[in-house]
Amino acid sequence: MARYVSFRDFDWGLLVFVLLICGLGVMEIRSATMHTKFAGSHVRQVYWILGGVGAMFLISAVNYQALLDRIHWFYIAAVASLVAVLLFGQKYLGAKRWIKMPGGNHFQPSEWVKLILILAMAKFFADLRHRDLSWSDFMKAGAIVVIPMLLVLKQPDLGTALTYIPIAIMGVFLGGMQWKQGLLVVVLAAVGVGAVFFVPRVHVLKSYQKQRLTSFVDPELDPQGSGYQVEQSKIAVGSGGLWGGKGSQTHGAFLPVPQTDFIFAAFAEEHGFVGALGVLLLYFVVLMRLTQNAQTAPDRAGAFVVMGVVAVLSFHILVNVGMVVGFMPVTGIPLPLMSYGGSSVLFMFLALGMVMNVRMRRFVN
Amino acid sequence: MFGRDDKVSEIRLTAAQYMILAIFLVLAYGLWRLQVMQSGYYASAAEKNRIRNVPILAPRGKILDREGRIIVDNYPSFSALLLRDSSRDLNADADLIAQGLHLDANEVRARIRHFVSMPQYQPIFLKEDITPDELAFIDSHRNELPELDTIMAHRRLYPRNGFMAHLIGYVGEVTEDMLNQPQFELYNPGDVVGVSGVERQYNNALMGQNGARRAVVDSHGREVGLLGETAAVPGKQLKLTVDIDLQIAAEEALEGKNGAIVAMDPRTGEILAMVSRPTFDPNDFAVRVSRDEWNKLVTDPDKPLLNKAIQAQLAPGSTFKIIMSVAGWQEGIAQTLHVNCTGGAEFYGRRFGCWLKGGHGFVELEKAIYQSCDVFFYTLAEKLGIERIAKYATALGLGQKTGIDLPNEVSGVMPSEEWKIKNFKQKWFAGETISVGIGQGAIAITPVQLMRAIAAVSMGGRMVVPHVVDPQELPPGYVETSHVTETKNIPINPDGWTFITDAMSRVLLPEGTAPSAHIPGIDIAGKTGSAQIVSLATRAKFKNSEALAQNGWFVGFTPRRNPDIVVCILFEGGEHGRLAARLATQVIKAYVDKQRRLPSKMAEKEEKEKQKSDGEVDMAALWTAPEGDKLEGGRYVVKLPKRPLAVATAAPGLPQ
Secondary structure, eight states: OOOOOOOOGOOOOHHHHHHHHHHHHHHHHHHHHSTTTTTTTHHHHHHHHHHHHHHHHHHSSOOHHHHTTHHHHHHHHHHHHHHHHHOOOOOOOOTTHHHHHEESSSSSSHHHHHHHHHHHHHHHHHHHOOSOHHHHHHHHHHHHHHHHHHHHTTTTOHHHHHHHHHHHHHHHHHHOOOOOHHHHHHHHHHHHHHHHHHSSTTTTGGGGHHHHHHHOOOGGGGTTOHHHHHHHEEEHHHHHHHTOOOOOHHHHTTTSSSTTTTHHHHHHHHEEEEHHHHHHHHHHHHHHHHHHHHHHHHHHHHHHHHHHHHHHHHHHHHHHHHTTTTTSSSOOOOOOOTTTOHHHHHHHHHHHHEEEEEEEETTOO | OOOOTOOOHHHHHHHHHHHHHHHHHHHHHHHHIIIIIIIHHHHHHHHHHOEEEEEOOOOOOEEEEETTTTEEEEEEEEEEEEOOSSSSSHHHHHHHHHHHHTHHHHHHHHHHTTTTTTTTTTTEEEEESSOHHHHHHHHHHTTTOTTTTEEEEEEEEEGGGGGHHHHOOOOOEEHHHHHTTTTTTTTTTTTTEEEEEHHHHHHHHHOBBBBEEEEOOOTTHHHHEEEEEEBBOOOOOEEEEEOHHHHHHHHHHHHEEEEEEEEOOOOTTTTEEEEEEOOOHHHHHHHHHOOHHHHHHOOOOOTTTSSSSOOOBBBGGGGHHHHHHHHHTTOOOOGOOEEEEEEEEEEEEEEEOSSSSSSOEOOOOOHHHHHTTTHHHHHHHHHHHHHHHHHHHHHHHTTTTOOOOOTTTTOBBBOOOOOOHHHOOOOHHHHHHHTTTTTTOOOOOOOHHHHHHHHHHTTTTEEEBBBSSGGGSTTOOOOOTTGGGGOOEEEOOOHHHHHHHHHTTTTSSSSSOHHHHHHHOOOOEEEEEEEEOOOHHHHHHHHTGGGGGGEEEEEEESSSOOOSSSEEEEETTOOSSHHHHHHHHHHHHHHHHHTTTTTOHHHHHHHHHHHHHHHHEEEEEEESSSSSSSEEEEEEEEOOOOOOOOOBHHHHOOOO
């Protein structure tokens, strides 16, 4: 009954689009860090991407059902690692996010927790026996996500904690959410968004972000209170025009961290509306291809895994690009596949590995 | 009810797709709004967005001696800056700029080209430490050359003539290599950091944090507003354990010679003085050292950049006999050993000579120490064997780093059978043990190691870690050097160390090896040494050339019981330990004189100079005589009362 699982069923088309986005990211990192002390970051990024592709092939070879059967252990390990960060973590710029590993490397557990949560949600909803979601299951699903979320908030890392929410929402939505539950989710989201928008300058910016901001923010030059970084980002994007410009915002160091959180602004400045829309289109193709894979998944669990990845990816894009164009506040969420950073790149490729895993087994059973 | 194989609702998946499409449409609208609808507005906003970032340089912390007297200070100086955000043609102005700043016009153009790819708002440093007339040039050309500006910097002012240069170290611009290392992650190109010595070891405490002034400038480069200013945070002041008075005495003692002196408080490990000769003047490096000068320093055979106190690895010569005595006593051999010295003896079929050709006659341990009889220690070494010698020498810290809080300390070598097999793949020859017995052969130590070992013997086995900064004086959170307050206890029999130190105190008496170094009234216990650099036969071949002369050693402490200072001197090419002893006792005398509140030698000299000029003062006066109101006048020479003699108030060359 078990059919032959082969890399012929691997989604090569998806990989091509993903690598295309990565390539544009590397190009922009190179341009944005030229003549700064981060010069050479693009080379490191290429190494991360190569490592990510390798990890993707590895993880796609392990049957995801085997992973799902042991998910409770992974979940316990995930929560334990977050507790460990709070207890033994390295403090950097006011937040404890990293654990120092032997050999001088740093490890940020909150990224791989995302992956565990996607699997945990998939397992939880795949095992449910009812077409409609009961209130108790609704609460249980919420608890699975809220526990690690609170631990990450304690670090404090608002941005990463927020990325756990769409996993829960997507799970609940596909798992048979009733309209009352939907209403509750909408109300909670509204309260959350309100909190992010209106409390921020007191609460959110308390620690590391404030350090980054205090030297820039000047109330006199910032009458709308929308923040210096967002203003600079809007100037960068806007001055790019239709076809792109010379990038004085990026190269004049007006744009903060142009190689990580604001890479899309840097790209939009140098390549204009046409370039930026092209990148959005690439992301859209990737997301549509992913949902298609969810539809052809061999079982419910597989579909939930793929849609969990879709939820995280679209949320990242929404918050990051939304911030760049001035719709969202600064939360420190990178743009997946383009932004510089090992943890983020590795997470994306591991998540894609899970998707490939599901796809390669679509004819099994 | 449905089973595992049931699919997820198609409708909801499609709904998710539409949701994603909606998100992308919103984002695309955001881009459209900024880049197409309002692109004109943002293009001009970007044009206006010119900010000039002028650094405010933080001064480094001062370095003080143990009594708070200034050793290293800063002096204000001006650097010429070239602002590049104005619309002026810099290349056309280069000739005038070069002329005014006494630079080469091509060099100025090359520098502009070199920085062409850097952000425009970042100014270029054209010339550091400019002269008053160059400063005046910039001020008077504000209108013709608006792109020229000045910035105040705090430059390091070091004591003159290389006083204490090795211990203090010097600063320099952070290099590309350093920036790539993780510990310099937070530094920026152009930052001035400690490159050697205390400046490097305690860079994090000494270095301040630069501030910045962010000014908005128009397209002509004129400042039209101030965005914000972050004040500079000055570096922390650092108090050393060194005593300037003692340092002066030590510097004087080695003046014109090669070698090193270290003085330490054996109770705490606090370094009181540290000198290495020849020296260099770190003031030459405070701006920028020229390539020629640097090459000269690096290639000098006397190695002026080397801190010989912690980096010279040499044979300890006869000073090692103290370690031998301790080992011999602990093993119960030395106290009963009697030898008849006839000027040499034969071991393993080879004759080993005593330094006294006529021989010492009948010798026991005490005489062997103060007369430094080689034959006695050859015999002791033979009886002990290399393993037991190495055991005690290693316990006393020889052949290992002492852990002193200065960068680049070297470890030296304490040979053993294991060491020989590991490094030479050869068996240890018993004959080598004989040479080690008098501190020759493969053994190589640093002056600071030897001093620490003898300090431990003088303290009855209590061994400290030498250090130049008391960790308690450091800003909180500085843990890198907390180990320097740890002590170790080396078991030494109390009878043994009383006997050995008593014998050491006879070294400076008429019967000892260094009677000429004796200072009446000061009870110094010590040991001389002279170590061959090459064998005597090779030396004869080179006709006793000075480069191959023997090194003189002396290590001593005072008082004999519960000492409070131990001094070690390496006198390169000093031929005999007694010359080294004479230099060391000068330092000890300066210390004791200070303890006894006698004027220090240096301060006395300065005082004499002062007395010469202002001891007698010419003065004219008008007064009314007591009887009658007749006004009288006259010229008098008044002798000013002798002022009480004072100790130094700052290192030479620093503001008093």
